[in-house]
Amino acid sequence: MMIDKSSAKPYYEQIVLLIKAQVLQGILQPGERIASVREMARQLLMNPNTVSKAYKMLEMQGVIMTVKGRGTYIAEQQATVRDDVKIAQIKHKIQDLVLEARYLSVDKTELTTWITEQYGRGQVNAND
Amino acid sequence: MMIDKSSAKPYYEQIVLLIKAQVLQGILQPGERIASVREMARQLLMNPNTVSKAYKMLEMQGVIMTVKGRGTYIAEQQATVRDDVKIAQIKHKIQDLVLEARYLSVDKTELTTWITEQYGRGQVNAND
DNA sequence: TTGTGTGTACTACGTATAATAATACAGTGT
């Protein structure tokens, strides 16, 4: 877990993405306990409120579960229902991404390769 | 030219992306004059300062050229030199994009299809 | 020359977001 202080992304958002990535890669397993708000804040050298905000968002997204007085745990990952609104948002991001790529002389093949690399990371169904 | 007031993207950034997209699609040709700062502000119902900020960034990126007292024009589009820093930024955006896509059950094939659609827009070399 | 339009620069103001700081409260388990 490392936070990029120079990133334009806010700290809490970086935490959200890190946790989600680790869940997707199987590094964090459902039922597993993660660091408490205060402990995580100590590790990342930041304010507990910021970590709390990240956990709050992760719980809203169903990635984690919080139990009062006990701690925070990775939730059972449910099959996501396709959300048309979010799909539209992704398509919009792709629009900006391709625009930027083309201005950098990155062709479709190269971009697709990088996409494939990212899909390679993380086991969809671990069987070992 | 339409600005999305409800978008999380700042106005000036939306203008930058719109102009760049239109240049890439050939809608705006090199040498062609675009609306002045004040005229564009009137059309988009926003402050001239915001448009000026967008034009400033577009000029830094070599997309447009400004001539004092005369106006603003589309620059000759130069063959971009590959910028390793910007390439790394794109790869990082892809990382976030794929993460989000996988949480929405969007598989690699579907994502690649959308990418291809975006590359389809805009003529690389118009020959008519 | 006068007038209009151009890019540019500057200050000021209001608003929203992000992050920190310091408390406080209720629940859990030893």
Next chain:
DNA sequence: ACACTGTATTATTATACGTAGTACACACAA
């Protein structure tokens, strides 16, 4: 009782965004 947990609240600081108003130097046509 004690220490830890998540959660909520208020306050403060810093930054970004957008608007508003003003000003200056340049280009060009009447």
